Amino acid sequence: MIDIRDLTVRFADTTVLDIPALTVPDAAVTYLLGLNGTGKSTLLRCVCGIIGPATGTIQVDGVPVRAGRATPAGLGMHLDYRAFDPRHTARRHLRWITRSCGLPAGRVAEVLDATGLADVADQRLAQFSLGMLQRVGIAAALLSRPRTVLLDEPLNGLDIAGIHWMRGLLRELADAGSCVLVTSHLLDEAERNADRVVVLGAGRVLADAPLPEFVPAGDRLEDAYLRITGAAA
Template sequence: MTIRAHALTKRFPGPRGSEGRTAVDGIDFTVLPGRVTGFLGPNGAGKSTTMRMVLGLDAPTSGTVSVNGHRYADSPAPLREIGALLEAGALHPGRSARDHLRWLAASNGIPHTRVGEVLELVGLDAVAGQRVGRFSLGMGQRLGIAAALLGDPPVVVLDEPVNGLDPEGIRWVRGLARRLADEGRTVFVSSHLMSEMALMADHLLVIGRGRILADCSVPAFMAEHAASYVRVKAPSLDDLGRLLQRQGADVVREGSGSAAELRVTGLSAPEVGEAAARDGRVLHELTLVSASLEDAFMTLTADAVEYHAQTELEGATR
């Protein structure tokens, strides 16, 4: 089972006389089975719109998107083909967790015994009879995941699945996604938590302003967009910096006083240490600092962010 998009485009009309907005702009991608594909992008990049088009909730303006060669809306039993979590809060507050899943199972010809299995899987079996209106955000999220897994689908689409979950729940979702992929399923996950995506995903799709910015494995993404450097602290930093520049390094001094350090690129940590030793210099710190997935993501999407917050308060008054 694969998800394929070709020239997928979605434009939303604007007020009368205006041009409107292009949320997704002619993108092509394939989500393959047997791996977790992470779907990343800044707010407003087009992630949710793309997922809604995969599930037939939004109609493309042009282009196509298919699940296993056909439109998801054409499936006779959708929950048996693709399970999805888009809006965890889309629940009837007066219905119990068990009854919510029972009517979903009945509508797709799924045996009622499966309801108990998924409730136990997500850890809600003890509260299955409670009304979901009393559920916390995390409990609602678990129920949404249970609904996505109800039909034992070969394709699973999860939009921000760890929202509202505690650390144990976040780790559980991570393990669940990995286990589903290891079973040969197609797993498509959107998240803003880069630290989790770094641990969960095998492959990344990065979107910005409606266009695909990257479509590659996590190691390839890091190799291209993550910059590592060597942090050096020592007496006489300026003299050391000039020494390292003569060795071909790019050197930037940051901080002041006891917090001053050099950020060195172009030389490895052993090469920096050896150059200092040959010149008889003492080092107080020599550390290779590897960039994170978050750093690489921010570097790639810097020009694709629509909503920039100020980093400092301006004009604050008492």
């Protein structure tokens, strides 16, 4: 579970996040939605401790997050498909993470298999497509068997088969009790797979509700989203 209280983040003199309270529950797939520049990626980076807030607290499974310190052990993340050394292979990249985090070496083969990368594990990452790089990042996020998983736009670059696989993975994680927080602009996919939606606008939470409450009966997520963000204009 992610618990956020009285969070503000400022860049120079600009407040980019102002969130009095937000709880992302366990055993659910929560989609974090919002227009570009509304603070979605910034929020994920705060939860990971990459960015320090000006005020407020963040806890992951009851463990306070401190900027610049070790990420809570139960947190797995994939925030940027470009964060790889292109000279490495997928296997080498994952082995490096296991060694640096003190994780069992056997997890590398397990996550390679789980993400469909076993057959290309020894190819250099420079040869990988965007969709394949997304799978490498997701494999890395799963190495520690995390109870909380953060994924920033993981559907970008995935083909139809990849999206179908991702949908199943997110559901499997949530059904096993994990807290899953995903950013995406693919509202059709969120409508298909989300248990809960959080909508950001101008750094503030505009909506935080189970999907059936956010989307009235007979309506579409896209319509509800456009109404609350004012993006239809």
